Amino acid sequence: MTASDRSRNFVEACIEAIGAAHVLTDAHDTAPFLTDWRKRYHGQTCAVVLPGTTEQVAKVVQLAREYRFPIVPQGGNTGHSGGATPDASGTQVVISLRRLNRIRDVDPLNNTITVEAGVILADIQARAEQEQRLFALSLAAEGSCTIGGNLSTNAGGTAVLRYGNTRELCLGLEVVTPQGEIWDGLRGLRKDNTGYDLRDLYIGAEGTLGIITAAVMKLHPAPVARVTALAALASPQAALDFLANAQQYAGPLLTGFELMSDFSLHLVTTHFPQMRYPFSKKHGQTVLLELSDSESEEHGRALFERLMEHAMKQGLVEDAVVAENLSQSRAFWNLREHIPLAQAAEGLNIKHDIAVPISRIGHFIEATDALIAQAIPGVRMVTFGHLGDGNLHYNVQAPEGVDPENFLAEFQAPVNALVYESVHAHRGSISAEHGVGQLKVAEAMHYKSPLEVRLMRALKTAFDPENLMNPAKVLPDVRAPGAPRLSS
Amino acid sequence: MTASDRSRNFVEACIEAIGAAHVLTDAHDTAPFLTDWRKRYHGQTCAVVLPGTTEQVAKVVQLAREYRFPIVPQGGNTGHSGGATPDASGTQVVISLRRLNRIRDVDPLNNTITVEAGVILADIQARAEQEQRLFALSLAAEGSCTIGGNLSTNAGGTAVLRYGNTRELCLGLEVVTPQGEIWDGLRGLRKDNTGYDLRDLYIGAEGTLGIITAAVMKLHPAPVARVTALAALASPQAALDFLANAQQYAGPLLTGFELMSDFSLHLVTTHFPQMRYPFSKKHGQTVLLELSDSESEEHGRALFERLMEHAMKQGLVEDAVVAENLSQSRAFWNLREHIPLAQAAEGLNIKHDIAVPISRIGHFIEATDALIAQAIPGVRMVTFGHLGDGNLHYNVQAPEGVDPENFLAEFQAPVNALVYESVHAHRGSISAEHGVGQLKVAEAMHYKSPLEVRLMRALKTAFDPENLMNPAKVLPDVRAPGAPRLSS
Numbered sequence: 001m002t003a004s005d006r007s008r009n010f011v012e013a014c015i016e017a018i019g020a021a022h023v024l025t026d027a028h029d030t031a032p033f034l035t036d037w038r039k040r041y042h043g044q045t046c047a048v049v050l051p052g053t054t055e056q057v058a059k060v061v062q063l064a065r066e067y068r069f070p071i072v073p074q075g076g077n078t079g080h081s082g083g084a085t086p087d088a089s090g091t092q093v094v095i096s097l098r099r100l101n102r103i104r105d106v107d108p109l110n111n112t113i114t115v116e117a118g119v120i121l122a123d124i125q126a127r128a129e130q131e132q133r134l135f136a137l138s139l140a141a142e143g144s145c146t147i148g149g150n151l152s153t154n155a156g157g158t159a160v161l162r163y164g165n166t167r168e169l170c171l172g173l174e175v176v177t178p179q180g181e182i183w184d185g186l187r188g189l190r191k192d193n194t195g196y197d198l199r200d201l202y203i204g205a206e207g208t209l210g211i212i213t214a215a216v217m218k219l220h221p222a223p224v225a226r227v228t229a230l231a232a233l234a235s236p237q238a239a240l241d242f243l244a245n246a247q248q249y250a251g252p253l254l255t256g257f258e259l260m261s262d263f264s265l266h267l268v269t270t271h272f273p274q275m276r277y278p279f280s281k282k283h284g285q286t287v288l289l290e291l292s293d294s295e296s297e298e299h300g301r302a303l304f305e306r307l308m309e310h311a312m313k314q315g316l317v318e319d320a321v322v323a324e325n326l327s328q329s330r331a332f333w334n335l336r337e338h339i340p341l342a343q344a345a346e347g348l349n350i351k352h353d354i355a356v357p358i359s360r361i362g363h364f365i366e367a368t369d370a371l372i373a374q375a376i377p378g379v380r381m382v383t384f385g386h387l388g389d390g391n392l393h394y395n396v397q398a399p400e401g402v403d404p405e406n407f408l409a410e411f412q413a414p415v416n417a418l419v420y421e422s423v424h425a426h427r428g429s430i431s432a433e434h435g436v437g438q439l440k441v442a443e444a445m446h447y448k449s450p451l452e453v454r455l456m457r458a459l460k461t462a463f464d465p466e467n468l469m470n471p472a473k474v475l476p477d478v479r480a481p482g483a484p485r486l487s488s
Numbered sequence: 489m490t491a492s493d494r495s496r497n498f499v500e501a502c503i504e505a506i507g508a509a510h511v512l513t514d515a516h517d518t519a520p521f522l523t524d525w526r527k528r529y530h531g532q533t534c535a536v537v538l539p540g541t542t543e544q545v546a547k548v549v550q551l552a553r554e555y556r557f558p559i560v561p562q563g564g565n566t567g568h569s570g571g572a573t574p575d576a577s578g579t580q581v582v583i584s585l586r587r588l589n590r591i592r593d594v595d596p597l598n599n600t601i602t603v604e605a606g607v608i609l610a611d612i613q614a615r616a617e618q619e620q621r622l623f624a625l626s627l628a629a630e631g632s633c634t635i636g637g638n639l640s641t642n643a644g645g646t647a648v649l650r651y652g653n654t655r656e657l658c659l660g661l662e663v664v665t666p667q668g669e670i671w672d673g674l675r676g677l678r679k680d681n682t683g684y685d686l687r688d689l690y691i692g693a694e695g696t697l698g699i700i701t702a703a704v705m706k707l708h709p710a711p712v713a714r715v716t717a718l719a720a721l722a723s724p725q726a727a728l729d730f731l732a733n734a735q736q737y738a739g740p741l742l743t744g745f746e747l748m749s750d751f752s753l754h755l756v757t758t759h760f761p762q763m764r765y766p767f768s769k770k771h772g773q774t775v776l777l778e779l780s781d782s783e784s785e786e787h788g789r790a791l792f793e794r795l796m797e798h799a800m801k802q803g804l805v806e807d808a809v810v811a812e813n814l815s816q817s818r819a820f821w822n823l824r825e826h827i828p829l830a831q832a833a834e835g836l837n838i839k840h841d842i843a844v845p846i847s848r849i850g851h852f853i854e855a856t857d858a859l860i861a862q863a864i865p866g867v868r869m870v871t872f873g874h875l876g877d878g879n880l881h882y883n884v885q886a887p888e889g890v891d892p893e894n895f896l897a898e899f900q901a902p903v904n905a906l907v908y909e910s911v912h913a914h915r916g917s918i919s920a921e922h923g924v925g926q927l928k929v930a931e932a933m934h935y936k937s938p939l940e941v942r943l944m945r946a947l948k949t950a951f952d953p954e955n956l957m958n959p960a961k962v963l964p965d966v967r968a969p970g971a972p973r974l975s976s
Contacts, residue, residue, distance in 0.1 A: 109732055109847035110878070132736075154681050162740070165679060168656060181939050188845040190877040191653060192917035193642050193692055194924055194932045195962060196944045200688035204681055221735045244597055247709045248620075251782030252650070252740035294739030295791070303783070357676040359597035389678040390598070429680035436682055444682045451669050455951070456684045462950035463943070474683060 003091075007046045010067035010093075014049050017059045022099065024048040033094050036085045037078045037141075041438065043086035045072075045094050052099040054116075054174060054182055054213040060095055061211065061468075062180035069093045070471050071178075073207035075117065075149030078141040080353070081437025083153065083206045083473050092471075097148045100213055103127055111219040112171060112188045117148025117212050124217065133219040134292075136163035140337070148212050154204035156433030161388035162255040162292070163220065165433070167203045172216035175202050178209070178464040188216045201459070206435055207470040209463045223292035226255075227300035228329035231308065232283035232319040237362030239285050239387055242316045246289060249307040253300070256290030257388030258336050263397075264384045267342035268335055275335060279319045287387065288336050339384050343395060347404030349382060350396040350415050356428035358390040365392075368422040372396060375418065376411060391432040394419065420447065436474045445476060491579075495534045498555035498581075502537050505547045510587065512536040521582050524573045525566045525629075529926065531574035533560075533582050540587040542604075542662060542670055542701040548583055549699065549956075550668030557581045558959050559666075561695035563605065563637030566629040568841070569925025571641065571694045571961050580959075585636045588701060591615055599707040600659060600676045605636025605700050612705065621707040622780075624651035628825070636700050642692035644921030649876035650743040650780070651708065653921070655691045660704035663690050666697070666952040676704045689947070694923055695958040697951045711780035714743075715788035716817035719796065720771035720807040725850030727773050727875055730804045734777060737795040741788070744778030745876030746824050751885075752872045755830035756823055763823060767807045775875065776824050827872050831883060835892030837870060838884040838903045844916035846878040853880075856910040860884060863906065864899060879920040882907065908935065924962045933964060 001009070014023045024030050025047050033048045035041065046069055051057045064071050070092045074084040086092035100116035103124070107113070108131045115124055121142040128135035137150060139157030149155075150166045151173070163169060172187035175198075185199055202210055233239050239259055246254055262284055268275055279286075293300035301322055308320040323329035343349055356364045365383060372379055378399030385392040396415050398407035420430045424447050436444045445453055453475075460467075460475055471477050489497070502511045512518050513535050521536045523529065534557055539545045552559050558580045562572040574580035588604035591612070595601070596619045603612055609630040616623035625638060627645035637643075638654045639661070651657065660675035663686075673687055690698055721727050727747055734742055750772055756763055767774075781788035792810045799805040811817035831837055844852045853871060860867055866887030873880040884903050886895035908918045912935050924932045933941055941963075948955075948963055959965050 107845065107847050109728060110845040111735075112845070156679050156681075160678060164656075167685075168652075177939070177943075183939055183943065184937065185940070187915065187917070189843045189915075189917050189920075190648060190846070191644050191843045191874075191879045191920035193644075193921060194917055194919045194928070195936065195940070196697075196947050197655075197688045197692055198940070198943055200685045201947075204685055209684075221732075221739055223739065240597060244709075247599075249782065251709055251711065251780075253782075292739075294737065294741075355677045355679045357595065357598040357600070358678070359595050386679075391679045427675065427677075429675070429677050429682055431682045432677075432679035433681060440682070448683065449672065451665070451671055452673070452683070452686065455665075455671065455686055458950040459684050459689075459947070462946040 006067055010063060010069055011047050013063045014047060014060060017063065018049065018051050018056045022050040022052065033074060033077065033096060034086065036082045038080060041082040041085040043092070044088050044090035045086050045092055046090060048094040048096060050096045050099045054100070054176065057095065057100070057176045057211055057213050058180045058182050061176050061178065064093050065178070065180060065466065065468055070468055071095055072470055073097065073152070073211045075146035075152070076120065076141065076144045078145040079149065079153060079437060080434040081431070081439040083435055083437030083470070084149070085438070087472065095211065097146060097211070097213070104214065106131055107188065108133060108219070110188050112216050113219055114186060114214065114216050115147050116214045118146050121145050121147060121150060128219050129222065132222050134222045135217065136220055137166055137169055147215060147217070151203050151212050151215055152206050153435040156386065156389065156391065158258070158386065159255050160386060161257055162252060167200060169218045170199065170203060170215055171218060173199050173202055173212055174214035175210040175212055178466065178469045186214060186216050204435070206437065206474050208460060208474050209469060221294065223294055225293045225297035225300050226329065227291045227293060227297060227304055228323040228332045229289045229304045229308065230278060230321050230332055231287045231289065231311070231317045232279050233287060233317055234284045235362065236285060236365045238316050239287050240358065240362050242287065242311050243358070243388060245311050245316065246307055249310070250291055250303060253291050253293055253303070254289065255292040256288065258288040259384055259387035260286045260288065260336060260339065261381065261383040263380055264339045264382050265335060267346055267382065268338045271342040271345040272338055275338060277335070278321050283318055288332055339382070343382055343397070346397060348408055349398070349404070350408060350412050352394045352419050353432050353434045354394055354419065354423045354428055354430060355389065355391045355432035356423060356426040360426045361387065361390060361392070364422065364426045364428070368394070368419060371418055371422065372415065375414065438473055441472070441474065441476055494555055498551060498557055499535050501551045502535060502548060505551065506537065506539050506544045510538040510540065521562060521565065521584060522574065524570045526568060529570040529573040531580070532576050532578035533574050533580055534578060536582040536584055538584045538587045542588070542664065545583065545588070545664045545699055545701050546668045546670050549664050549666065552581050553666070553668060553954070553956055558956055559583055560958055561585065561640070561699045563634035563640070564608065564629065564632045566633040567637065567641060567925060568922040569919070569927040571923055571925030571958070572637070573926070575960065583699065585634060585701070592702065594619055595676065596621060596707070598676050600704050601707055602674060602702065602704050603635050604702045606634050609633050609635060609638060616707050617710065620710050622710045623705065624708055625654055625657055635703060635705070639691050639700050639703055640694050641923040644874065644877065644879065646746070646874065647743050648874060649745055650740060655688060657706045658687065658691060658703055659706060661687050661690055661700055662702035663698040663700055666954065666957045674702060674704050692923070694925065694962050696948060696962050697957060709782065711782055713781045713785035713788050714817065715779045715781060715785060715792055716811040716820045717777045717792045717796065718766060718809050718820055719775045719777065719799070719805045720767050721775060721805055722772045723850065724773060724853045726804050727775050728846065728850050730775065730799055731846070731876060733799050733804065734795055737798070738779055738791060741779050741781055741791070742777065743780040744776065746776040747872055747875035748774045748776065748824060748827065749869065749871040751868055752827045752870050753823060755834055755870065756826045759830045759833040760826055763826060765823070766809050771806055776820055827870070831870055831885070834885060836896055837886070837892070838896065838900050840882045840907050841920050841922045842882055842907065842911045842916055842918060843877065843879045843920035844911060844914040848914045849875065849878060849880070852910065852914045852916070856882070856907060859906055859910065860903065863902065926961055929960070929962065929964055
């Protein structure tokens with residue numbers, strides 16, 4: 001059988017299994033599935049297949065295995081690391097989970113919702129709200145990303161401080177294995193100790209061990225009020241001490257603690273002049289705090305006011321404002337959410353999504369800023385992110401007047417190396433919430449111990465000995481030259 | 489080499505590696521390590537070895553592998569499922585982690601503590617308190633169990649509702665593999681998405697995939713006050729509706745929600761007459777609530793009083809009392825904590841540690857009680873536990889006047905079968921927080937799908953191909969007759 005016969009036969013078998021309308025081969029139809037969200041990767045495919053049920057996913061996996069086409073699972077295609085984009089060979093099949101978009105069950109007394117992989121994150125939030133519940137996962141792409149992708153990348157977002165990552169929000173999974181079998185692990189239990197933790201192995205595996213087709217996710221009681229505040233401080237270290245204060249005062253009510261450097265906010269107010277920085281003078285750092293209150297808005301506001309008074313007396317906080325209403329609260333969040341857009345308006349920069357132990361953030365920023373400034377005089381640092389989780393978007397912008405394209409061409413590689421070395425020295429992570437995908441495979445391997453890489457490889461081989469599932473993502477392709485050896 | 493030569497050479501090599509004082513072979517010395525806490529299992533050993541460092545653990549594992557002695561890791565030996573007791577062959581070596589009892593680091597700003605596997609749970613709690621932090625894991629054996637055992641069994645306890653199981657409290661691990669290598673996964677990060685989740689695979693694996701030697705555990709801000717209350721209700725279903733109320737009112741401040749049936753408390757007040765049930769008449773169910781407040785005791789008490797008033801108006805709660813001081817609070821917890829002792833005083837019963845989705849608890853108890861009462865007229869149900877987690881200690885006591893030993897001999901097997909079938913029908917777990925050990929291997933296998941058993945087996949084979957680590961725990965021994973086949 002020639003390669004094109006094989007491809008034709010596979011496509012025909014898929015059409016027979018799930019219908020011609022759901023097997024895309026025309027270049028015009030497949031194009032949206034072949035480029036990643038950041039437009040860094042452009043792949044080819046033998047077909048984009050859109051099964052409508054878990055059984056159809058299993059059937060398509062069986063066919064892909066039979067015809068030996070590697071599989072690239074895809075959700076909302078909003079990933080930042082190219083994890084859902086096929087390679088350029090044209091021999092990989094994209095399985096889009098978008099049609100698995102049913103909410104199967106909501107159980108308010110169990111505080112759970114059972115959803116298929118293709119359900120859009122915002123739709124889960126909305127359904128929870130109907131039941132006076134909160135689905136706590138929240139991130140920029142929530143209007144288009146899918147829960148299957150969130151699970152496969154263990155997405156983070158703005159409420160991790162209180163509710164954890166996607167991993168902590170999941171109780172059970174349904175997974176199609178690389179052999180095309182269906183594992184029903186859709187348990188809605190808070191406690192279950194009857195064997196190995198398969199669930200957490202599939203979460204964050206970026207589709208390399210199987211395809212997540214459905215999940216039981218945790219809900220929380222809906223807070224009665226959300227209160228937002230801004231605090232101005234001198235340094236990241238002051239912000240850190242202030243975080244400890246805020247956690248002492250607010251305990252688990254504190255749901256957000258976002259850091260924004262002076263230059264990050266300068267970019268926002270420059271490119272979006274309608275946005276207003278609420279303090280009369282500049283401050284080195286600004287923190288956005290959010291509190292989710294189960295009593296009342298007044299209670300939350302009073303708590304924040306006590307906290308700010310205490311922190312200002314201590315000299316930690318230089319100025320502070322508690323939002324007086326929803327629209328002011330919205331304006332505070334707008335400042336934070338416009339940083340990525342303001343960066344884009346300023347021109348390309350070198351992005352990093354890193355985490356270090358929270359206690360080391362101040363030292364990390366100080367030490368790494370100094371190294372970069374030494375290497376590139378005049379460089380401008382766009383430092384912001386989820387300080388409460390130790391997670392920074394630590395981005396490096398060209399000096400004023402320098403062409404961003406030239407800057408990236410010259411400095412991207414050395415700056416990445418410098419930042420990742422510093423992260424490593426601080427026992428941090430080079431990919432806090434964006435995963436490995438194809439973007440960071442080499443770096444991830446470089447910073448892991450040979451033993452850890454071997455253990456990861458052993459898992460991959462145990463679950464997917466034919467290397468059918470999303471090859472060359474997370475781990476280097478076993479067939480690629482220079483890939484780590486299988487055993488010690 | 490004869491078997492006894494092999495054993496003698498192994499012991500000598502261990503002595504050379506870690507010193508004669510830490511290699512026990514005398515029957516008097518080894519006895520405490522060879523019987524489980526409930527005295528159900530009595531094993532034999534070639535030696536009990538007590539390494540003092542991670543490197544020594546690795547060395548002993550290498551020796552055990554070289555001389556082909558399977559390894560049984562042991563912590564505080566407080567497990568309920570025989571997971572740390574060797575078999576009767578005398579060919580297994582017990583590696584006790586007790587001497588790995590150093591607290592390596594406390595980082596209050598990162599809210600983490602780094603501890604070795606042999607540190608006693610209560611010692612971690614005490615160290616956290618010194619730093620005005622809370623280590624949230626709390627369970628009956630905390631004065632003697634070790635964190636390594638807590639991690640290996642993913643222990644639950646009384647604060648899971650708010651803080652999660654041991655799994656949710658762990659950020660990083662150090663593990664000695666079955667090959668005697670040391671994996672340094674001691675990360676103190678809230679976000680890290682750079683590969684497969686090895687940490688969660690070792691947690692709850694009961695020492696069958698490797699030996700946990702140290703861990704980075706999460707701390708929380710210490711609450712300012714703990715407030716306790718009792719509420720009297722008619723039925724488990726009412727308790728369930730009340731739980732939803734309590735979560736709405738108290739949000740994440742609610743840290744405990746324990747159910748105690750009428751007969752459970754009757755046993756307590758019968759066998760411990762100094763204990764007082766605080767309500768003037770009997771009620772079908774009593775709930776103990778605990779709230780951890782970050783503001784003040786007054787705030788917590790006021791919150792509970794509003795909740796109780798609301799629930800009594802709704803007719804959910806029949807009577808309620810909020811503890812007025814620490815000693816009353818202690819008295820409420822004493823009622824709950826004396827249930828196991830009162831059971832023991834009443835005579836042996838048939839114990840189950842089960843979980844179902846919280847929303848199904850009422851139906852589960854009603855349906856299963858009816859089945860058991862039909863099978864054994866006059867039977868008395870001791871039902872209590874962590875209602876907020878869907879986790880019940882669902883114990884079956886002989887009818888009044890029936891000899892407990894005879895009762896167990898006749899009814900243990902059929903009652904277990906009946907309860908587990910009912911748990912399974914409610915999509916629950918037959919081992920919520922006590923693990924599988926050797927006690928529940930057959931049942932765990934029975935209720936898992938063949939696919940799930942195969943996936944578990946694939947993990948075991950990938951990590952421990954020589955079946956050296958705690959064989960026949962969690963999964964049946966591969967060499968045992970009737971063990972599931974390795975591949976499909």
